[in-house]
Amino acid sequence: MINRNQLLTLLIVFAIIGTAPFLITRESTLNTVILILYVALLGQAWNILGGYGGQFSFGHAAFFGTGAYSVAVLQLQYGINPWIGLFIGGLLAMGVALFIGFASFRYGLRGSYFALVTLAFAEVLRILSNSVSFTGGGVGILIPLSRDPANMQFANNVGYFWLIWALCLACFLTVWWLGRSRFGAWLQAVRDNEDAARALGVDVFATKMKAAALSGFFSGLAGVFYAQFYLYLDPAIAYGSAVSIESLLVPIIGGMGTLFGPLIGAAVTHLLAETTRHFVGDVPGIALAIYGLLLILVVMFLPRGLISIFGRIGGLFGSRRAADA
Amino acid sequence: MLEVDGITKSFGGLKAVDGVSLSVKQGSLVSLIGPNGAGKTTFFALITGFHRPDGGTVQFDGKNIMGAKPSDIAQAGMVRTFQIVQPFAGQTVRENIAVGAHLRHASRRDALDRAAEVAEKVGLGDRLDMDAASLTVAGRKRLEVARALATDPKLVLFDEVLAGLNPSEIRDVIPVIRAVRDSGVTILLIEHVMQAVMQLSEYTWVLNQGRLIAEGPPRAVAADKAVIEAYLGPGMAARLSAQAKREPAHA
Numbered sequence: 384m385i386n387r388n389q390l391l392t393l394l395i396v397f398a399i400i401g402t403a404p405f406l407i408t409r410e411s412t413l414n415t416v417i418l419i420l421y422v423a424l425l426g427q428a429w430n431i432l433g434g435y436g437g438q439f440s441f442g443h444a445a446f447f448g449t450g451a452y453s454v455a456v457l458q459l460q461y462g463i464n465p466w467i468g469l470f471i472g473g474l475l476a477m478g479v480a481l482f483i484g485f486a487s488f489r490y491g492l493r494g495s496y497f498a499l500v501t502l503a504f505a506e507v508l509r510i511l512s513n514s515v516s517f518t519g520g521g522v523g524i525l526i527p528l529s530r531d532p533a534n535m536q537f538a539n540n541v542g543y544f545w546l547i548w549a550l551c552l553a554c555f556l557t558v559w560w561l562g563r564s565r566f567g568a569w570l571q572a573v574r575d576n577e578d579a580a581r582a583l584g585v586d587v588f589a590t591k592m593k594a595a596a597l598s599g600f601f602s603g604l605a606g607v608f609y610a611q612f613y614l615y616l617d618p619a620i621a622y623g624s625a626v627s628i629e630s631l632l633v634p635i636i637g638g639m640g641t642l643f644g645p646l647i648g649a650a651v652t653h654l655l656a657e658t659t660r661h662f663v664g665d666v667p668g669i670a671l672a673i674y675g676l677l678l679i680l681v682v683m684f685l686p687r688g689l690i691s692i693f694g695r696i697g698g699l700f701g702s703r704r705a706a707d708a
Numbered sequence: 709m710l711e712v713d714g715i716t717k718s719f720g721g722l723k724a725v726d727g728v729s730l731s732v733k734q735g736s737l738v739s740l741i742g743p744n745g746a747g748k749t750t751f752f753a754l755i756t757g758f759h760r761p762d763g764g765t766v767q768f769d770g771k772n773i774m775g776a777k778p779s780d781i782a783q784a785g786m787v788r789t790f791q792i793v794q795p796f797a798g799q800t801v802r803e804n805i806a807v808g809a810h811l812r813h814a815s816r817r818d819a820l821d822r823a824a825e826v827a828e829k830v831g832l833g834d835r836l837d838m839d840a841a842s843l844t845v846a847g848r849k850r851l852e853v854a855r856a857l858a859t860d861p862k863l864v865l866f867d868e869v870l871a872g873l874n875p876s877e878i879r880d881v882i883p884v885i886r887a888v889r890d891s892g893v894t895i896l897l898i899e900h901v902m903q904a905v906m907q908l909s910e911y912t913w914v915l916n917q918g919r920l921i922a923e924g925p926p927r928a929v930a931a932d933k934a935v936i937e938a939y940l941g942p943g944m945a946a947r948l949s950a951q952a953k954r955e956p957a958h959a
Contacts (some may be wrong), residue, residue: 563816564816565810565813565814565815565816565819568803568806568807568810568816568819569807569810571796571799571803572796572799572807575795575796575797575798575799576794576795576796576797578758578790578794579790579794579795579796579855580796580807581758581778581779582756582758582778582782582787582788582789582790582794582856583782583787583807583808583811583855583856583858583859584778584779584782584783584787584808584811584859585779585807586777586779587779
């Protein structure tokens, strides 16, 4: 069964990634791996709703930022440990996703309308976080340094590596489960043809809401990680469009609706951006320009994403065609 | 099994379905016919919850299902197909049918097994792993039938499953529909292809401009003056019967 192979492949891939802290001694190289995993988590979270559910969000920053601000504000204002904040952040992000989902799916918004509504919500949150005091407003919020694993702060990158590795693995396992569960089948049916799905007994609204909740939760976890990794947040970072764009670019470039697409997309976009930076220097906005170019090329020549290259080699990476059988 | 009473739906000033009442008995194979734009598909959409009726009642299996969601109606055992086939493109035939099977089977494996079984029944057994988008029109019609059957329905509403097929394909699909009925599923067909209605159904209703204009066994209905005029235009019934009298040999 290809599906079992897919799980095996997933575990092997993560085991290989897990050797990074042992093999890589340079702090900056490990940093790159951490960022790739972080972007893969962002992308995979978007992939649940966008790739598997066909609901293209342009505002995943709303979930990401909520997770990030939750963990920061809870620590600073209420002294709540970030490990607990991790879950609260994820759940609050899920709450935001459910709210936005309810507001748009209830009224049957799809396609570009849904994209615009999500974008608007993220912007509203950005402006709100700029104007209220507990987020630190435009000045931002600084999480005080206390390098202790108990505070989800690590003395070196290895700790952060394992944190993001574990979060990423949890998200990827969830998406693997999507590929072999009734909920996943219904979600993909909704993506491919809402009316046909409805006629076959699929509760389209409930299915989209569940997907939004899952997607928002993992996006929120990525936000928590970001806050703990950089220890600084401001409204533009948390709720700005950069996160939203990164969230959707990664799976689109890697392969929407596939398990490994976001990982491939994250690795390729990130390495490309790093390489460019190496050769061209730190030109502002160059990474986005490169992403844009890559996106155009992928959409033109590989509409099913970079993963479709692997599909030809043996289908081991399991595009959605090979998801069962 | 299905009791529709005085169901009505307007779109703006147009009464698409106007006070239609009919009742389908368990185990029967019946049909609803009518010229283009008569309101047949709207009628299906009304009783399966896709559109909300303006008035009237719908009872299925003794329960009032007016205003229920399509998913709840499917859960209760009434499933429709679409005139314009709606495959989940990019998914295989097996995956397509499994979506229907999941209504009664929570496990992926059970749903996929059930999908293979149903595919065999409708003659798609050899195309299980093909992309649904690459099926021929006839294949897609079979897929529509298969997906609906995979939900283990009590009543299936087939919306023009034979339209767009050539005569030999129609000959192939008719036994499939018969077999469905013989397996205990009640069937209500919407059909354009008169030959099929004649062959298949036991009882038929004729819809024209949103109203029922005739009902009865198909042969009787086909000879009905109002029905002929609805299809062929006013005055045609008289001309046809005059022609039949002149040329009795061809009649």
